[in-house]
Amino acid sequence: MMKHNYLLFLSGIILLTGLLGSCNLYNPAEPVPSYVHIQKIDLSTDTALEGSNSSKITDAWVYIDGHLLGAYELPVTFPVLEEGTHEIMIKAGIKVNGISATRAPYPFYDYFKQSVSLTRGAVTTMSPLVHYVSGLEWGNDVKIWKEDFESNSGITLDTSASGTDTNMFHRLITAGTTDPEVFEGKGSGVVYLDHKNTFFEYWSSKPPFVLPRGDAPVFLELNYRCNFDFVVGLYAHSSAGTVKTRVLNVHPSEAWNKIYIYLSPTIAATAGAGDYNIFFGMLNNSGSDGLYLNIDNIKLIHY
Numbered sequence: 001m002m003k004h005n006y007l008l009f010l011s012g013i014i015l016l017t018g019l020l021g022s023c024n025l026y027n028p029a030e031p032v033p034s035y036v037h038i039q040k041i042d043l044s045t046d047t048a049l050e051g052s053n054s055s056k057i058t059d060a061w062v063y064i065d066g067h068l069l070g071a072y073e074l075p076v077t078f079p080v081l082e083e084g085t086h087e088i089m090i091k092a093g094i095k096v097n098g099i100s101a102t103r104a105p106y107p108f109y110d111y112f113k114q115s116v117s118l119t120r121g122a123v124t125t126m127s128p129l130v131h132y133v134s135g136l137e138w139g140n141d142v143k144i145w146k147e148d149f150e151s152n153s154g155i156t157l158d159t160s161a162s163g164t165d166t167n168m169f170h171r172l173i174t175a176g177t178t179d180p181e182v183f184e185g186k187g188s189g190v191v192y193l194d195h196k197n198t199f200f201e202y203w204s205s206k207p208p209f210v211l212p213r214g215d216a217p218v219f220l221e222l223n224y225r226c227n228f229d230f231v232v233g234l235y236a237h238s239s240a241g242t243v244k245t246r247v248l249n250v251h252p253s254e255a256w257n258k259i260y261i262y263l264s265p266t267i268a269a270t271a272g273a274g275d276y277n278i279f280f281g282m283l284n285n286s287g288s289d290g291l292y293l294n295i296d297n298i299k300l301i302h303y
Contacts, residue, residue, distance in 0.1 A: 033079035034118035041092045041128045049138045052297040056258035059093030061105045090128045098259045107217045145300035149187035158205035166200040183223045183296035193291040198284040208275035218263040221299040225256045228291040231281040236273035
C-alpha cells in the first residue's frame with residue numbers, strides 16, 4: 001500500500017503534522033482515557049544482507065484496530081479513549097530530507113503490531129521494533145546500492161563526469177578501535193578540502209541505476225558528518241545526453257547524523273532519462289582550510 005500511495009501520502013504531510021505530539025482523533029470530551037507511552041522505535045536488520053541498523057526515527061504513526069489515532073513526535077505519552085485488549089499498529093516516521101515540516105511514515109520500514117491491554121487512567125509502555133519491508137531485493141546491485149565502506153577491496157564511488165580536484169579516502173581502522181571519522185564498523189569515506197583543493201565530486205561507480213517513476217518511492221539513506229555544506233544529486237542519462245541535477249543541499253553536522261533523501265521528485269522531473277548515477281559534491285567557496293566530509297552506510301532503496 002505504501003508503495004502505491006506514497007506521493008499522495010506526502011501531499012498530506014502539512015495537514016497531518018499538526019497532529020504531532022498533540023492530539024488524537026477521538027472526542028477529547030470523553031472521560032478518563034488510557035495512556036500509551038513510546039520512548040523510541042528501534043530498527044533491526046540482517047546486517048550481512050541489509051547492512052547497518054542505524055536509523056533516525058523521529059515519529060510514531062499510530063493505528064488502533066486499523067484506524068489512524070495520530071502521528072506523534074517521540075518520545076510521547078498519548079491518550080486512548082479505549083480500554084481492554086486492542087491491536088495497536090505503529091509505522092516509523094522520519095523527517096524527509098531532514099526537514100521538520102516534511103514528516104512522513106518511512107515506506108521501507110514495516111508496521112509494528114501488538115495486542116495491548118489498556119486500562120483507563122493507566123500508562124502502557126510499548127517498545128516498537130521495526131524491520132525493512134519484505135520484497136526489497138537486497139544483494140541485487142541493479143536494484144539496491146549498499147556501500148558501508150567495510151570492504152578491504154575498495155569502494156563503489158569514483159570521480160564523477162565533472163571531475164574532482166580532491167579524492168575521497170577510504171578510511172579503515174583496526175578492529176576493536178574507534179575513530180571519530182568512522183561511524184561504525186571499520187570504515188567510512190573521508191573528504192578534506194582546503195584553500196588549494198576546493199572541489200570534490202564522486203558518483204556511484206556501479207553501472208547506472210534504472211529507477212522507478214510514478215508513485216513508487218525512491219530514497220537514499222546515509223550517515224554523515226561534516227563542517228561545511230555538501231550536495232547530493234543525480235546524473236540523468238538519456239539519448240539526448242546527460243543532465244546533472246542537485247537533489248538536496250545537506251547542512252553541516254559535526255556529530256554523526258542520519259538522513260533520508262527523497263529522490264522521486266527529481267526522477268520524475270527527468271522523464272526522458274533511462275538511468276542514473278548518484279553523486280556527492282562539495283565546493284569550498286569560502287577559501288577556508290580544514291573542511292571535511294565523512295560518509296557511511298549509503299543505501300539506495302526502491303522496489
